Amino acid sequence: MKSPRTQNEAAEAFVSVLPYRLFEVRLLRKTVLSPHLCRLTFTGDDIDMMCTGAPDQRIKVFFPGADGKPPSLPLDDSWLGAYQAMPTGERPPRRTYTIRALRPGEMDIDFVLHGETGPASRWALHADPGARIQLAAPNRAYDGDTGGYEWRPPTGAKRVLIIADETALPAVTGILEDLAALDVRPLAEVYLEMPSTDDCVGLPDFPELNLEWLPRKPGDRHGAQMLSAAARAHVPSDPAPDRADALPDIDVDTDILWDRATTDRKDFYVWVAGEAHAVKEIRRILLKERGVDRKSANLMGYWRAGRVMD
Ligand SMILES: Cc1cc2nc3c(=O)[nH]c(=O)nc-3n(C[C@H](O)[C@H](O)[C@H](O)COP(=O)(O)OP(=O)(O)OC[C@H]3O[C@@H](n4cnc5c(N)ncnc54)[C@H](O)[C@@H]3O)c2cc1C
Secondary structure (H helix, E strand, C coil): CCCCCCHHHHHHHCCCCCEEEEEEEEEEEEEEEEEEEHHHHHHHCCHHHHHHCCCCCCEEECCCCCCCCCCCCCCCCHHHHHHCCCCCHHCEEEEEEEEEHHHHHCCEEEEEEECCHHHHHHHHHHCCCCCCCEEEEEEECCCCCCCCCCCCCCCCCEEEEEEEHHHHHHHHHHHHHHHCCCCCCCEEEEEEEECCCHHHHCCCCCCCCEEEEEEEECCCCCCHHHHHHHHHCCCCCCCCCCCCCCCCCCCCCCCCCCCCCCCCCCEEEEEEEHHHHHHHHHHHHHHHCCCCCHHHHHEEEEEEEEEECC
């Protein structure tokens, strides 16, 4: 009789063909990027089966629960069912992050360190090399577009507007690296609200880039700088024909604000991500007050001030 296989052996023998699959990874090293940003580099047996479709590729990260034990979801395609079948209180905490970089045998995630309040920030602060977590991430074996990203500017886009806070800095850095590598680049107007002046670091530069770092001042509420950027950013002077008077309201405390651009218009492309209440207000300013075409705008609530967003 064959001996029962360990979870790892079973996973090795298993080749998922779903768009996302589960990866078990261990922390290799931490690199401090700035007072509030830390890069965590991971490795794992099958990490080269991970892929990324765009610089804002999102993944789900599973952290240790209250007992401190690493997550142990099954490494085959039953992981999601197993997660959903767990009583809510027993599920490993799950948060959304961005693949900052993928190299042979390694991947990076840049964590905002916002203190001890959430399992993700807490883990990123205290984890030592060797610590294990699990990630649901795009599967290289999948024959198609795995999805899970919104940065899809039309080929030949002429102007892009990006407004973001620190949680979207990993995505924006990748976006600007991609733009810098183009032969013909769009004009890129970029506003980045950051926790402090010392966090305003690490972006590529190119002649068509107009970048404004917006460090928060003491007492500033999250998003205030992004709102004023939305009010003064250059937008097309011809208001969109369907001028969003009927913009559906959304309660960002209970629903996820996630508007996707759907147009191939090359003249103007918008990508906004950050604290959800601020993004909702930016949506109103850009679409209602300033007449930006709703179909050319990605508007994404990445997190909620004062609330958990699982
Ligand atoms: C598509 C997508 C991609 C993302 N990519 C990244 C990324 O690459 N790097 C990254 O750091 N974040 C990223 N985020 C944001 C991240 O998922 C949230 O910040 C998440 O809430 C952090 O989880 P937590 O366990 O630390 O805190 P939670 O348990 O979710 O929240 C606990 C408390 O902390 C507050 N809080 C959460 N995040 C912050 C913050 N950044 N600043 C201040 N207070 C906060 C909450 O309002 C709450 O009061 C991304 C989110 C999305 C949707």
